[in-house]
Amino acid sequence: MDADSLLLSLELASGSGQGLSPDRRASLLTSLMLVKRDYRYDRVLFWGRILGLVADYYIAQGLSEDQLAPRKTLYSLNCTEWSLLPPATEEMVAQSSVVKGRFMGDPSYEYEHTELQKVNEGDKVFEEEIVIDKAVAIIPRGALFKTPFGPTHVNRTFEGLSLSEAKKLSSYFHFREPVELKNKTLLEKADLDPSLDFMDSLEHDIPKGSWSIQMERGNALVVLRSLLWPGLTFYHAPRTKHYGYIYVGTGEKNMDLPFML
Amino acid sequence: MEDSTSPKQEKENQEKLGEARRSWEGKTAASPQYSEPESSEPLEAKQGPETGRQSRSSRPWSPQSRARTPLGGPAGPETSSPAPLSRREPSSTPSPPAPARQDLAAPPQSHRTTSVIPEAGTPYPDPLEQSSDKRESVPLHTSQSERNTFQQSQQPKPHPCGPRDVSYNNAKQKELRFDVFQEADSNSDCDLQLPAPGGSEGAPSMLETAIQNAKAYLLKTSSKSGFNLYDHLSNMLTKILNERPENAVDIFENISQDVKMAHFSKKFDALHNENEMLPTYEIAEKQKALFLQGHLEGVDQELEDEIAENALPNVMESAFYFEQAGVGLGTDETYRIFLALKQLTDTHPIQRCRFWGKILGLEMNYIVAEVEFREGEDEEEVEEEDVAEERDNGESEADEDEEDELPKSFYKAPQAIPKEESRTGANKYVYFVCNEPGRPWVKLPPVIPAQIVIARKIKKFFTGRLDAPVISYPPFPGNESNYLRAQIARISAGTHISPLGFYQFGEEEGEEEEVEGGQNSFEENPDFEGIQVTDLVESLSNWVHHVQHILSQGRCNWFNSIQKNEEEEEEGEEEDEEKEEPDYIEQEVGPPLLTPISEDLEIQNIPPWTTRLSSNLIPQYAIAVLQSNLWPGAYAFSNGKKFENFYIGWGHKYSPDNYTPPVPPPVYQEYPSGPEITEMDDPSVEEEQAFRAAQEAVLLAAENEESEEDEDEEDDYD
Numbered sequence: 001m002d003a004d005s006l007l008l009s010l011e012l013a014s015g016s017g018q019g020l021s022p023d024r025r026a027s028l029l030t031s032l033m034l035v036k037r038d039y040r041y042d043r044v045l046f047w048g049r050i051l052g053l054v055a056d057y058y059i060a061q062g063l064s065e066d067q068l069a070p071r072k073t074l075y076s077l078n079c080t081e082w083s084l085l086p087p088a089t090e091e092m093v094a095q096s097s098v099v100k101g102r103f104m105g106d107p108s109y110e111y112e113h114t115e116l117q118k119v120n121e122g123d124k125v126f127e128e129e130i131v132i133d134k135a136v137a138i139i140p141r142g143a144l145f146k147t148p149f150g151p152t153h154v155n156r157t158f159e160g161l162s163l164s165e166a167k168k169l170s171s172y173f174h175f176r177e178p179v180e181l182k183n184k185t186l187l188e189k190a191d192l193d194p195s196l197d198f199m200d201s202l203e204h205d206i207p208k209g210s211w212s213i214q215m216e217r218g219n220a221l222v223v224l225r226s227l228l229w230p231g232l233t234f235y236h237a238p239r240t241k242h243y244g245y246i247y248v249g250t251g252e253k254n255m256d257l258p259f260m261l
Numbered sequence: 262m263e264d265s266t267s268p269k270q271e272k273e274n275q276e277k278l279g280e281a282r283r284s285w286e287g288k289t290a291a292s293p294q295y296s297e298p299e300s301s302e303p304l305e306a307k308q309g310p311e312t313g314r315q316s317r318s319s320r321p322w323s324p325q326s327r328a329r330t331p332l333g334g335p336a337g338p339e340t341s342s343p344a345p346l347s348r349r350e351p352s353s354t355p356s357p358p359a360p361a362r363q364d365l366a367a368p369p370q371s372h373r374t375t376s377v378i379p380e381a382g383t384p385y386p387d388p389l390e391q392s393s394d395k396r397e398s399v400p401l402h403t404s405q406s407e408r409n410t411f412q413q414s415q416q417p418k419p420h421p422c423g424p425r426d427v428s429y430n431n432a433k434q435k436e437l438r439f440d441v442f443q444e445a446d447s448n449s450d451c452d453l454q455l456p457a458p459g460g461s462e463g464a465p466s467m468l469e470t471a472i473q474n475a476k477a478y479l480l481k482t483s484s485k486s487g488f489n490l491y492d493h494l495s496n497m498l499t500k501i502l503n504e505r506p507e508n509a510v511d512i513f514e515n516i517s518q519d520v521k522m523a524h525f526s527k528k529f530d531a532l533h534n535e536n537e538m539l540p541t542y543e544i545a546e547k548q549k550a551l552f553l554q555g556h557l558e559g560v561d562q563e564l565e566d567e568i569a570e571n572a573l574p575n576v577m578e579s580a581f582y583f584e585q586a587g588v589g590l591g592t593d594e595t596y597r598i599f600l601a602l603k604q605l606t607d608t609h610p611i612q613r614c615r616f617w618g619k620i621l622g623l624e625m626n627y628i629v630a631e632v633e634f635r636e637g638e639d640e641e642e643v644e645e646e647d648v649a650e651e652r653d654n655g656e657s658e659a660d661e662d663e664e665d666e667l668p669k670s671f672y673k674a675p676q677a678i679p680k681e682e683s684r685t686g687a688n689k690y691v692y693f694v695c696n697e698p699g700r701p702w703v704k705l706p707p708v709i710p711a712q713i714v715i716a717r718k719i720k721k722f723f724t725g726r727l728d729a730p731v732i733s734y735p736p737f738p739g740n741e742s743n744y745l746r747a748q749i750a751r752i753s754a755g756t757h758i759s760p761l762g763f764y765q766f767g768e769e770e771g772e773e774e775e776v777e778g779g780q781n782s783f784e785e786n787p788d789f790e791g792i793q794v795t796d797l798v799e800s801l802s803n804w805v806h807h808v809q810h811i812l813s814q815g816r817c818n819w820f821n822s823i824q825k826n827e828e829e830e831e832e833g834e835e836e837d838e839e840k841e842e843p844d845y846i847e848q849e850v851g852p853p854l855l856t857p858i859s860e861d862l863e864i865q866n867i868p869p870w871t872t873r874l875s876s877n878l879i880p881q882y883a884i885a886v887l888q889s890n891l892w893p894g895a896y897a898f899s900n901g902k903k904f905e906n907f908y909i910g911w912g913h914k915y916s917p918d919n920y921t922p923p924v925p926p927p928v929y930q931e932y933p934s935g936p937e938i939t940e941m942d943d944p945s946v947e948e949e950q951a952f953r954a955a956q957e958a959v960l961l962a963a964e965n966e967e968s969e970e971d972e973d974e975e976d977d978y979d
Contacts, residue, residue, distance in 0.1 A: 014591035015626075017619060017894070017909030021587040023876045049587075053871055053890070078877070102867055102890070102917075156506075157515035212623045212722075216697075219541040225621065227722065230911060250893060256920035260722045260913075 001244030003032040003044040003060070009235075009244045015216050015223055016233040018248035020049070024058070027079040032060060035074065035082050043154075047073070047133070048231075048247030050125060052105025059129050059247075066151035067144050068177060068199075073129055075122075077105075085126040102250055103128075128251045136226045137175040138202060138234050140243050141165070145195045152198075158241060166222045166238040169211060173199035180204060209261050227261075230254050488521075496520050547699035551600040572606045576616050579905040585875040586886035588896050588907065590619065594698070601698035602630055610635045617692065617753075618894075618908030620745065625696045625725025629749060629908075632691045679709075679820065686809055686817030687713065687750045694745065696725060703727060705746040710815025711738055716747035720913055720920045734922055748912045750811065755914075756895035757808040757906045758858055758887065760792050764807050766855070783807060783854060791901040797885035798872045801859040804887065804897070810851035819848050864891060865917050891915055 001009035006029055010019050020028065028046060036044045041062035050057040058079050061071040074082040107122040145155045165171040180200045184192075202211055202224075210228040215221065219238065226232040231249020236242065254260075479491040497520050501509050509516070576599040583589045590598070598616060606614050609632070617629040687710075693702040719733040723741060731737040731744045765786040797803050809817035852860060861869040871888040874880060875898075889895035894910020944952065 011591055014589065014594065016621065017588060017590060019584075019587055019589060019591075021585050021875060023878055024587065051888070053867060153511075155515075157512055157519070209623075212621075214624065214626070217541070217544065227623075250915075256720055259920050259922060260720050 001046050001246055003029075003036065003046055005242065005244070006032070006046060008242065009046075009246070012221060012235045012237065012242065013223075013233050013244070013246050015221075015235075016225065016231075016248070018049075018231070024079045028058070031076070031080050031082060035060065035062065039072070041072070045071075045244075046246065047129065048249075050103055050128070050247075050251045051249060052103040055105030057103065057105070057107075057125055059125075061133075065153075067154060068152045071133075073126060075107075075125060075129075077107075085122070085129075102252070125251075132229050132232070132247060132251070134174075134176050136229050136232045136245075136247075138172045138224065138245060139175045139199070140236055141171045141173060141201075142196055143243065144199075146198045147195075160239040160241055160243075161222075161236065163219055163238050166236060167213065167215070169213060170201045170203045172202045172224065172234070173197075174202065175199070207258055207261070210257060228254055228257055486521075488524075493517070493520065544697060544699060548597055551597060551604060551699055572611050572614050573603055574613075574615050576602065578903075579616070579907070582884055582898050582900065582903075582905065583896065583907055585884055586873070586896060586898055587875075588886075588909065590909070597698035598628055601628070601695065601702070605630060605632070605693060605702050612636070616907075617749070620723060620748075620908070620912045621910065622723035622725035627694045627696065627723065627725070627745065628698065630693045630702070631753075632693055633689075634691060687754070687811055687815075689808075690753075692746060692749055694727070703742075705742055705749070708743070708746045708750050709738075710820075712743050712747040713750060713811060713815040714813070716744060716751065718923050723912060734925075745912070751914070752892050752895060752908055752912070754806075754808050754811045754817075756889045756892050756897070756908065757806065758804045758897050759807045759904050759906075760789075760797060760899050760901075761803045761805050761857065762786055762792070763789050763904065764805070764855060789902075792899075794874070794883060794885045794899070794901050795880075797899055797901070798874055801861075801868075801870055801872070802857040804858045804870075805855045806852075806858060807855060809854055812851050817851070819850070821848070861891075864915065867917070 001013070006025070010025065013019070032044050032046065035041070039062055042065050043063045045061045045063065047059040047061050050059065055077055058076045060074045060076070060082060062074065063069075063071055070087075073085045075085055076082045103125060104121055107125065140158075140161050142161070143155055143158045144152050146152045161171050176199070178198060178200050181198070205211065207228075210226065212225045212227055214223050214225070216223055222236050222238060224234040226234075229247070229249065231251075232245060232247045234243070234245035236244075476491070479494070480489050482489045497516055500516060500520060506512065506516075576595060580589055580592070580595040584592075589595065602614060602616060605611070611632050612635040613633040615631045617631040620627040620629060688707045691707075692705045694705060695702045715733075715735050715737050718735055719731075719737060721731055721733055721744065723745060727740070727742040727745070729741040731739065731741055737744055763786060764783040766783055792803055811817055812819060814820065858870055863869060867890050869889065869891050871890055873886045873888070874883040875886050876883045884898050884900040887897045889897075891914060892908070892910070893915050894912075895906070895908045897904065897906045899905075
């Protein structure tokens with residue numbers, strides 16, 4: 001969620017129950033301002049909170065002008081001091097996916113795994129965050145548009161999805177480089193608007209039904225929750241510009257999803 | 262603008278009037294005359310900026326400049342029929358169009374003259390009132406109307422801008438008119454007119470021709486949508502100038518879209534929105550009812566009663582503390598839930614009530630309230646479960662009625678363990694759920710042990726509808742409301758904790774021997790003095806469970822099913838003496854009530870509870886917060902004196918390993934094996950022949966014995 005509209009966003013996302021305590025909120029507001037200035041980001045998003053056994057990690061992302069460019073990730077343990085997480089490499093991704101279990105809350109904690117070497121928790125946090133972000137960060141259709149020269153911009157005339165669109169999974173896209181777009185048939189592609197439909201939609205996510213879409217407060221708020229990564233909540237107030245997502249959870253994938261549906 | 266020009270126009274008008282009359286009578290001849298006097302007069306009469314134009318326009322233009330001035334239309338037009346005049350009123354074009362019409366064939370000059378006249382003679386000093394006569398059929402009219410259109414389209418914008426724009430308008434009009442005239446047919450005539458006034462006009466005329474061409478093109482209406490580009494562009498520019506967005510060039514296309522869409526706005530929306538917004542309004546109405554319920558009884562006495570009874574917990578206070586921990590539903594939502602709970606307590610005879618938490622579902626969520634009814638006011642329970650138990654016993658008897666005695670199976674369904682009485686064990690509290698505050702509360706049925714046992718083996722998401730079936734293996738005996746109740750029972754048993762000493766056991770100790778599961782009752786300790794928050798955080802032994810642990814049987818109090826078995830034996834089962842069940846089942850024992858949570862088992866090296874202080878920055882007012890790692894979403898807080906438990910989550914237990922569904926049990930040997938039911942292969946051909954041969958041999962032997970003398974016959978047989 002945007003750091004600028006943090007308070008409203010937290011209020012709207014509160015349906016899932018997990019939020020931030022007042023002191024964290026207050027420190028977030030101030031520290032994210034400073035982060036934006038120091039790192040010269042165009043937008044700073046508060047990504048969420050990973051619950052650890054001892055302490056929680058608070059994660060923020062910084063975006064540059066081009067919305068789809070790789071985002072810089074920062075973490076903090078107390079919402080005041082932020083540190084940049086180092087970029088991930090392939091091996092690290094592979095390693096951390098093997099290590100299961102909860103996060104400790106201590107970035108220097110080392111996981112031991114019989115086959116591989118020890119994995120630093122700091123790395124693991126980052127990997128998980130990247131994985132989760134790639135999997136479930138979402139954006140409503142029309143919020144970003146692509147210019148012919150390449151960079152993707154925030155659409156300033158995005159007035160929100162209409163109610164009928166808001167209830168459909170196809171109006172939401174993954175906030176990442178498209179993966180499945182090329183696999184679409186020509187017929188499907190003909191209907192797409194290249195300036196708006198340049199990301200993968202949620203409709204074709206596997207397993208089907210891994211998103212729970214609900215209307216809260218009558219039809220005034222649409223909330224999507226991921227069932228594959230429990231803890232991710234996306235909210236959008238139809239016909240307004242407010243949307244955002246936050247992850248508050250243990251950082252583990254729900255592998256039992258097929259049994260649970 | 263109009264006002265300023267009107268006095269001048271009147272002057273002009275009058276002049277033009279005279280001229281108009283003249284021109285009307287003598288067309289061709291008059292025109293050049295026109296041009297001269299007209300050009301001069303308007304020149305003087307017009308305002309500064311216009312003067313320039315005027316000069317430029319000179320002859321061929323003068324009539325048009327006249328047309329410009331139509332800002333004021335004198336009565337000149339009287340010459341023309343009043344009818345066209347009146348028609349023209351809205352368009353403020355002078356009546357002369359009528360005569361103009363008639364003069365279709367007339368040379369352009371007359372056009373001009375007549376047009377001039379009309380313009381000059383417009384009774385209306387208000388060019389802005391021109392309506393769109395764009396589509397009039399008569400070509401002449403068209404020219405006029407186009408002129409008007411120009412004026413109109415120009416008017417809104419230039420209007421606020423002052424007289425300058427009038428001249429701009431007029432120039433445009435001139436151009437258009439020029440173009441139109443070209444299109445009409447009097448090209449040659451126009452051209453004639455052009456050079457006639459003077460050679461000075463040669464160069465600008467080319468440019469103006471081009472401009473006029475361009476403009477006419479812009480004014481072309483689209484065959485699809487009926488718009489024309491000119492209007493659209495002018496609307497867009499108006500919008501941009503009014504709103505002044507930043508970086509307008511970047512969002513230009515979007516503005517264009519918006520302007521186009523604005524044409525379609527009104528009628529559509531009224532209907533559209535109605536349908537979509539209905540659920541919002543519905544729920545808002547229901548919630549409004551929540552807010553109004555307090556006003557129903559204004560009697561003071563009732564108010565006092567309410568305060569005295571104290572069935573309703575202080576939800577807002579607990580919510581405040583939970584918010585310190587970062588858990589909660591948002592203040593507004595919590596307040597609505599508070600009101601909904603109040604409604605619940607008002608409509609049911611409730612002794613005590615607590616906001617248990619919220620369980621998330623796929624389509625809708627559940628808000629759960631834990632309730633204890635007043636003594637003796639329990640609602641009648643449905644007796645379906647008893648019926649089911651008896652049915653098991655009856656089944657085996659039914660088999661005996663078959664004629665073909667079917668082999669009797671000695672399978673006996675395991676004794677269904679009866680549910681616990683209400684107010685004890687897992688059914689100690691009654692739970693009400695609703696989907697959203699404002700919707701009616703629904704009571705959940707009491708839980709039976711079988712449901713708990715199976716709930717432990719399955720893991721399913723809740724859909725949000727209480728009557729949804731739960732399809733799983735092992736098959737869950739019940740629908741979603743039962744599953745929900747079972748999970749609530751498990752969560753309560755696993756995560757409801759309180760600070761040590763808050764509750765103490767009751768005074769009666771004589772019943773210890775009879776109650777097999779341990780102490781059932783506890784009460785608040787009036788002498789509780791509170792524990793330091795730091796102590797609460799540091800050591801888990803300062804917290805105790807105050808809900809009974811559920812045994813693996815599914816109950817809190819052990820139920821010995823063996824005794825009943827012996828009774829049933831006598832009822833009519835004639836099965837073998839061999840029983841696979843042991844004669845004695847070991848009594849399951851669980852941790853007794855009020856055990857500290859430090860005794861909870863770890864999950865693969867993860868402690869079962871995580872303790873935190875709510876704030877590290879201001880520790881003196883911080884509260885202790887406990888998070889369960891076994892049931893993610895279960896929280897408990899305490900500030901030393903007060904405590905509360907809360908659950909918000911999906912309703913499932915945490916397990917680091919993946920869920921594996923239980924394997925179906927091996928096939929049961931349920932019938933006694935014996936020749937009657939053992940399957941045998943059908944005899945093969947050789948076997949049959951051998952058998953037959955054997956039989957015949959026997960027969961032969963028999964016959965041989967019978968008739969030894971009939972050897973001949975024996976031969977025949979063979």
